[in-house]
Amino acid sequence: MHKLAFITSRLDSWGAQLISVFVYTKELLMMTYLSVRAVIYDETQGLRAIFSVVSAQIYFTGFQALPIISVLALASGSIVIMQSNLQLNFLGGNEMIGNLLVVIIVREISPLLTALVVIARSGTAVASELGNMRVNKEIEALESMSINPLSYIVFPRLFGGLISVICLAFYFTLVSLVGGFVVTKLVHDMPLNFYLDSLAQAFSGEDVILFLVKNTFSGVFIFIICCYQGFSVKRSPHEVPQVTTKAVMNSIFYVMGFNLTVTTLFYLNQLIRLGVL
Amino acid sequence: MGKIKNLDTVEFKNVKFNFSGENETLFEHMNILFPNNKNLRLVGSTGSGKSTFLKILAGLELPSSGEYLINGISIGDLSFEEFTSYRLNIGFSFEYGGLLNNKSLKENILLPSQYHREFEVPGGKQRMHQLIERAGLKETANLRPSMVPGSHRKMTVVLRSLIMRPQLLLLDEPTIGLTAEGKEFLINLLKSERDEGYLKTLVFSSHDEMFCNEMTNTTIYIKDKKLIYSVDEAKRRVV
Numbered sequence: 001m002h003k004l005a006f007i008t009s010r011l012d013s014w015g016a017q018l019i020s021v022f023v024y025t026k027e028l029l030m031m032t033y034l035s036v037r038a039v040i041y042d043e044t045q046g047l048r049a050i051f052s053v054v055s056a057q058i059y060f061t062g063f064q065a066l067p068i069i070s071v072l073a074l075a076s077g078s079i080v081i082m083q084s085n086l087q088l089n090f091l092g093g094n095e096m097i098g099n100l101l102v103v104i105i106v107r108e109i110s111p112l113l114t115a116l117v118v119i120a121r122s123g124t125a126v127a128s129e130l131g132n133m134r135v136n137k138e139i140e141a142l143e144s145m146s147i148n149p150l151s152y153i154v155f156p157r158l159f160g161g162l163i164s165v166i167c168l169a170f171y172f173t174l175v176s177l178v179g180g181f182v183v184t185k186l187v188h189d190m191p192l193n194f195y196l197d198s199l200a201q202a203f204s205g206e207d208v209i210l211f212l213v214k215n216t217f218s219g220v221f222i223f224i225i226c227c228y229q230g231f232s233v234k235r236s237p238h239e240v241p242q243v244t245t246k247a248v249m250n251s252i253f254y255v256m257g258f259n260l261t262v263t264t265l266f267y268l269n270q271l272i273r274l275g276v277l
Numbered sequence: 278m279g280k281i282k283n284l285d286t287v288e289f290k291n292v293k294f295n296f297s298g299e300n301e302t303l304f305e306h307m308n309i310l311f312p313n314n315k316n317l318r319l320v321g322s323t324g325s326g327k328s329t330f331l332k333i334l335a336g337l338e339l340p341s342s343g344e345y346l347i348n349g350i351s352i353g354d355l356s357f358e359e360f361t362s363y364r365l366n367i368g369f370s371f372e373y374g375g376l377l378n379n380k381s382l383k384e385n386i387l388l389p390s391q392y393h394r395e396f397e398v399p400g401g402k403q404r405m406h407q408l409i410e411r412a413g414l415k416e417t418a419n420l421r422p423s424m425v426p427g428s429h430r431k432m433t434v435v436l437r438s439l440i441m442r443p444q445l446l447l448l449d450e451p452t453i454g455l456t457a458e459g460k461e462f463l464i465n466l467l468k469s470e471r472d473e474g475y476l477k478t479l480v481f482s483s484h485d486e487m488f489c490n491e492m493t494n495t496t497i498y499i500k501d502k503k504l505i506y507s508v509d510e511a512k513r514r515v516v
Contacts, residue, residue: 145388
């Protein structure tokens with residue numbers, strides 16, 4: 001009897017947690033929709049004012065992140081190329097280097113590391129900035145001027161963030177594939193033609209779709225989560241670090257969860273196509 | 278949708294307010310038709326809800342029950358976009374804060390007219406540049422709020438509330454931190470807004486004797502969670 005009670009209470013708790021995740025996701029999607037809608041339907045809104053915030057967001061999230069993305073891309077590209085080359089040498093499958101790089105860098109590492117860098121740099125900044133704006137009554141001030149915070153605050157961060165994430169991920173991929181090869185060349189002789197041929201044969205339309213799907217999701221969800229958490233501050237400044245932490249945790253949770261789900265579905269599909277399943 | 282030309286009637290009907298998640302009622306049974314061409318001073322003890330009353334008038338808070346009607350339309354039924362056409366006729370100045378910290382004082386003042394470019398009052402920007410100079414903000418106009426004295430921040434908030442030349446102006450302690458010259462400037466500015474026919478109704482809460490003496494036509498009291506119009510009744514309730 002006690003065991004049954006324990007099991008049902010655990011199930012209740014997991015069920016409640018699952019429902020709260022659904023409710024939270026629904027609110028995030030609703031906020032995304034409303035912010036886009038506000039820009040479209042708000043007749044009096046100043047598009048010029050909104051796009052100046054978009055460009056500032058792209059500068060901060062995209063341009064200013066280039067140094068850290070370059071270092072990460074170069075390091076991870078070199079590591080993956082060197083390790084893959086070494087292992088493939090043992091197995092005698094050197095021509096598979098392109099496939100391995102596309103699978104590891106383009107499909108997995110690039111979207112994931114870019115998202116983590118953006119969460120660490122811009123996600124925290126957006127959540128704390130909006131939290132402080134809430135405390136300083138800046139959001140209320142915008143409303144009092146008939147400026148919809150959803151179109152003036154949320155949409156530019158969302159749109160600018162999305163563009164930045166996609167561009168950064170593309171830049172990450174490029175630097176890790178090109179830079180990684182150059183670094184590897186210093187320690188190990190690998191013909192350029194062989195490397196480029198192998199990469200060209202490995203690339204397919206599916207890689208582009210997977211790349212875009214993952215980065216679009218990251219771009220939208222990181223910024224909508226951080227805006228949502230920033231707006232959740234009520235009155236006190238001590239709430240700001242708390243919501244910032246929560247924004248980071250939730251962003252990582254959603255990005256990791258989505259990446260894992262998409263990759264799993266993609267490989268199940270591949271297995272079905274190969275007739276394994 | 279556009280800017281409503283006139284705020285003919287502004288009215289509270291049986292308005293009750295309590296903060297979300299809190300059981301205690303801040304005020305209830307509020308019934309008032311705000312008179313045109315009057316300056317209404319709001320009086321009440323600390324925590325009586327003067328600021329919240331002004332925020333409800335500005336549409337920043339919604340009544341928990343009852344109706345806030347403008348031109349006979351309940352604003353609770355309007356979306357943000359629909360309410361914009363009314364709100365462009367309402368100016369609001371915060372007691373504390375309310376300035377965008379990543380913008381200079383000048384950018385803060387000009388933001389409403391830049392955002393709502395199509396509803397900008399002709400010559401409004403030029404006039405505001407003159408006002409910035411006359412208000413003594415010329416030297417700090419390009420600095421951010423955190424880099425200027427409190428009196429400049431306060432003056433900026435008040436000037437911003439006037440840039441769209443509102444018919445209904447709501448000022449929450451507008452003179453806190455202002456110098457004597459600043460107060461005089463503000464009083465003259467408000468009087469000229471009235472004389473030029475832009476400002477119809479001013480509702481403010483203030484403890485400043487000079488400002489209150491110059492600006493008050495009618496006093497309304499918030500006491501025992503209700504609105505009281507006469508001084509005698511307010512005194513009787515204190516006894």
